[in-house]
Amino acid sequence: MTNQRVVVAAPGTQTISFTREFEAxxxxxxxxxxxxxxxxxxxxxxxxxxxxxxxxxxTGGSWSYVxxxxxxxxxxxxxxxxxxxxxxxxxxxxxxxxxxxxxLDVLTFxxxxxxxxxxxxxxxxxxxxxxxQQLDLDSGRDEDFERLEELLADAVVAx
Amino acid sequence: MTNQRVVVAAPGTQTISFTREFEAxxxxxxxxxxxxxxxxxxxxxxxxxxxxxxxxxxTGGSWSYVxxxxxxxxxxxxxxxxxxxxxxxxxxxxxxxxxxxxxLDVLTFxxxxxxxxxxxxxxxxxxxxxxxQQLDLDSGRDEDFERLEELLADAVVAx
Numbered sequence: 218m219t220n221q222r223v224v225v226a227a228p229g230t231q232t233i234s235f236t237r238e239f240e241a242x243x244x245x246x247x248x249x250x251x252x253x254x255x256x257x258x259x260x261x262x263x264x265x266x267x268x269x270x271x272x273x274x275x276t277g278g279s280w281s282y283v284x285x286x287x288x289x290x291x292x293x294x295x296x297x298x299x300x301x302x303x304x305x306x307x308x309x310x311x312x313x314x315x316x317x318x319x320x321l322d323v324l325t326f327x328x329x330x331x332x333x334x335x336x337x338x339x340x341x342x343x344x345x346x347x348x349x350q351q352l353d354l355d356s357g358r359d360e361d362f363e364r365l366e367e368l369l370a371d372a373v374v375a376x
Numbered sequence: 377m378t379n380q381r382v383v384v385a386a387p388g389t390q391t392i393s394f395t396r397e398f399e400a401x402x403x404x405x406x407x408x409x410x411x412x413x414x415x416x417x418x419x420x421x422x423x424x425x426x427x428x429x430x431x432x433x434x435t436g437g438s439w440s441y442v443x444x445x446x447x448x449x450x451x452x453x454x455x456x457x458x459x460x461x462x463x464x465x466x467x468x469x470x471x472x473x474x475x476x477x478x479x480l481d482v483l484t485f486x487x488x489x490x491x492x493x494x495x496x497x498x499x500x501x502x503x504x505x506x507x508x509q510q511l512d513l514d515s516g517r518d519e520d521f522e523r524l525e526e527l528l529a530d531a532v533v534a535x
Contacts, residue, residue, distance in 0.1 A: 229388075230390070231389070231390045231391070231500060232390070232502065232503070271436065276438070276453075276455075277430065277437075277438030277440075277453075277455055278436075278438075278455075279435070279436030279437075279455070281436075294435075294436075295457060296435075296436055296437075296438070296455035296456060296457045296468065297455060298454060298455045298468040298470065298478055299470075299478070307468070307478050309455065309457040309466070309468060309480065311457065311458075319457055319458070319466050319480065319482070320480070321468065321478065321479070321480040321500065321502070323478070323502065339502055341390060341480065341500050341501065341502050342500065343391065343480070343482065343498055343500045344391070
């Protein structure tokens with residue numbers, strides 16, 4: 218795997234942005250983000266499982282799941298502000314065990330030549346402090362996307 | 377009406393925060409934010425009407441309405457990340473005619489002595505530019521809350 222997530226988080230700002238390329242078209246990468254059967258196959262650190270409580274990936278829908286590992290379980294939930302097929306997801310995100318720090322997450326899916334694609338991600342937090350705290354945990358997204366790339370290499374995931 | 381909205385929007389940040397007191401308990405002010413029959417009675421500039429397309433004010437719900445005036449109509453939509461009765465609403469917000477600039481809005485309802493209450497508001501934008509552009513329009517919320525105060529003075533609005 219040579220694709221790496223490139224993260225930008227300028228000091229003193231309330232955002233984290235990233236780009237990440239994939240060896241698959243945008244439509245397939247998008248499907249992996251909205252299909253509740255696929256979410257548990259790439260979200261969360263290796264060795265954990267994801268228990269979906271609710272996952273209705275449409276504009277005005279909402280989601281909720283628990284990441285379960287040997288060391289504990291971590292519940293999350295959010296709402297889908299916008300879901301536009303193969304191109305854009307705008308959703309909220311909150312870790313329920315430390316409530317009061319929701320964030321707004323925008324993912325844009327862009328096709329590249331050669332059947333490849335790129336995700337442009339932008340997350341806005343309520344404060345610089347919230348952003349900085351999340352920055353310490355942000356590398357978890359690298360592992361998610363490594364798992365996603367492996368999943369996409371599996372021909373089972375249709376676009 | 378002596379209650380005024382106090383707005384804080386520090387230069388270079390991505391947030392607008394405010395406080396606003398009301399001559400009514402938090403429970404009644406909250407109800408006016410979640411009852412789709414009441415929304416059209418105080419949202420929007422005087423002289424406009426609000427056509428509700430969808431308004432499901434619960435955690436994981438969503439909303440959509442059009443403000444209609446003599447000079448045109450302005451469609452908005454969002455999702456409800458969290459709705460906790462009488463105390464907290466976390467929702468997204470986007471003006472559909474200028475898409476791509478969603479924001480995350482947190483309203484906290486706090487009871488004060490003497491049957492009064494206060495809203496603490498905090499909105500986070502995806503960029504400083506988005507925030508600055510919205511700041512030009514933010515005074516519209518003053519008129520909304522003036523209308524809300526008049527509505528609350530009407531005994532019809534139960535808690």
